[in-house]
Amino acid sequence: MRAFAHLYGGKPSGLSTLNILRSMPHLTQLRAAINQTVIDDFTAARDAVRELDVGYRKIWDFGRSWDPDAYAAQPRSLSEIRRDLVLQRNWKASLDRMKTNMAVGCLQVDAKPLRAELVPVTAAALERIKLLLLNMARQATLAVLDDITARIQMLAARPTGLDEFVNYMVLHTAQLDDRKLLSSQVGQVDDMYESLAAHEQKVPTADQVKHDDLTEALATFQLQLTEGKEFIADNKESQSTTLTANVSSVNEELRGVIDSLHTGKYVDASSDPDDVVSDLEAMLQHISGLGEALGLYNQYLGLFDAATDDLSTLMMAEKEANGRYQLWRSVRDFLEQSRAWTEEPILDDDGLVLLNVEAVRQEVEDYAAKAYKAAKANKDDQVVSRLKDVVDDFKELLPLVEELGNPALQERHWIEMFDIIGADIASGEDGTGFAPFSIRQLLQFDLLEQLDKLQVVGAAASKEAGLEKALAKMQSDWDGVSFRVVEYKDTGTFVIAGTDEVQVGATLVLVAVCLATVLSPLNTRLPGLSRHS
Numbered sequence: 001m002r003a004f005a006h007l008y009g010g011k012p013s014g015l016s017t018l019n020i021l022r023s024m025p026h027l028t029q030l031r032a033a034i035n036q037t038v039i040d041d042f043t044a045a046r047d048a049v050r051e052l053d054v055g056y057r058k059i060w061d062f063g064r065s066w067d068p069d070a071y072a073a074q075p076r077s078l079s080e081i082r083r084d085l086v087l088q089r090n091w092k093a094s095l096d097r098m099k100t101n102m103a104v105g106c107l108q109v110d111a112k113p114l115r116a117e118l119v120p121v122t123a124a125a126l127e128r129i130k131l132l133l134l135n136m137a138r139q140a141t142l143a144v145l146d147d148i149t150a151r152i153q154m155l156a157a158r159p160t161g162l163d164e165f166v167n168y169m170v171l172h173t174a175q176l177d178d179r180k181l182l183s184s185q186v187g188q189v190d191d192m193y194e195s196l197a198a199h200e201q202k203v204p205t206a207d208q209v210k211h212d213d214l215t216e217a218l219a220t221f222q223l224q225l226t227e228g229k230e231f232i233a234d235n236k237e238s239q240s241t242t243l244t245a246n247v248s249s250v251n252e253e254l255r256g257v258i259d260s261l262h263t264g265k266y267v268d269a270s271s272d273p274d275d276v277v278s279d280l281e282a283m284l285q286h287i288s289g290l291g292e293a294l295g296l297y298n299q300y301l302g303l304f305d306a307a308t309d310d311l312s313t314l315m316m317a318e319k320e321a322n323g324r325y326q327l328w329r330s331v332r333d334f335l336e337q338s339r340a341w342t343e344e345p346i347l348d349d350d351g352l353v354l355l356n357v358e359a360v361r362q363e364v365e366d367y368a369a370k371a372y373k374a375a376k377a378n379k380d381d382q383v384v385s386r387l388k389d390v391v392d393d394f395k396e397l398l399p400l401v402e403e404l405g406n407p408a409l410q411e412r413h414w415i416e417m418f419d420i421i422g423a424d425i426a427s428g429e430d431g432t433g434f435a436p437f438s439i440r441q442l443l444q445f446d447l448l449e450q451l452d453k454l455q456v457v458g459a460a461a462s463k464e465a466g467l468e469k470a471l472a473k474m475q476s477d478w479d480g481v482s483f484r485v486v487e488y489k490d491t492g493t494f495v496i497a498g499t500d501e502v503q504v505g506a507t508l509v510l511v512a513v514c515l516a517t518v519l520s521p522l523n524t525r526l527p528g529l530s531r532h533s
Helices: 002-008 017-022 025-065 068-073 078-096 112-156 162-198 205-260 273-303 312-343 357-377 382-404 411-421 439-445 448-478 499-517 520-530
Strands: 101-104 107-110 485-488 493-496
Touching (some): 017 025, 025 101, 025 107, 112 162, 162 205, 273 312, 357 382
Antiparallel strands (some): 485 493
16 A cells, blocks of 8 residues: 555555455455464374374383393393393384484474484393393303313213112102203203394304304214113123122121121120120121121112111121120129129218118119029020029128118217127228228128127118207207196196197107107207206
């Protein structure tokens, strides 16, 4: 309109062109259509971005959270590593297929920055996992190779001795049982290298050589199993003959041991018990060793599918040797015990009797029972007769031992006994009591002939000890007690008042009688009692 302003002589007026255009229906429709198209294109662009988020968000999250060192530090199985490799490979393929420049109507979605950020994530993870698998394959190869090599060396041996041959048989059987396991381990190593190849991981030449060595080692192991089987079959018969001969040799030696038990020092009653017991202990150890040998040979016989030894000779040898040992040990132990009872001092430093008479009596009864049982089983055995004789000899002394072992004996009683037998026993070093003396020393004074008189002294000592104990209790009970006495009618006699007191009075009368008859050595204690009367 400005171009025509000069025609109007001033400011143009009239309808606005813009308004005219805006009021045109066709133009209004075009404008609305354009606006809708733009809105639709933005909506489609947002949908495209959402699809990218759904498809690649997990890769982005993985990249932010994955710790390569922590992943490598955790022990993982081959199946887990394979799973992770496949996942990373699939993510990489997905990124390779990503559309980085998408035209959406009048708009364009640029995914290049997203792809540039995600590609290094999968690439780094793939490389780290493949290196981890390569290291696992290397270590597994070396471990299995060392194991198979050691087995090959053991299978390559060709033993000639029986023990070594049997050990080889056991070894060969164990290797046969492990054959599938070893094949499985080698197969697992092969799977590792196949996975590396499938993911285009270059394997160092040294690792490839070790892998090849492992394959050859497994083949060699299989060959050694076959050759070992043939070696066992070729030598089994001769080794079985050797085994049978060894069993016979051991049984023959055991029969020799049995025969020796019925000759020489073992049946000579005059033999030294210490010497015989020592020899029998060594013999029992030898028999034990032979028994272990037979047990081992029976295991060998089982491996050879042969009948085992019934061990009857071994059991007979053990029974006879142990029986002879127990017999001679009884003789030795009883002689040692009887010597201790008769030759060690009777009294201790305080003048108290050391002998435990009850224990001595029980020991003698036990040994007498052993001798009786042994005599019933072997009545003609001289050693059994010796055991019975030494026990019977001591049983003759037992009454004397019981008297001299009476714990009630005091110094006055010993003096009385020494006077009876005419023994002159010196005093102790301090001038009190007696110098050490034993029953063996006293036997020279014909103790047995004076046994009746000694028993009288012992009986008196026991009574005195009992009454002394009763007096001690009486004094303890009466300590601090005051007795009330009253005149009995007009007799001039006084009695203790009250029923209880009468009973106490009766006790006093009884004690007085005892004191008057048998307690003269205790009269020194009477003044103490009289204070209570």
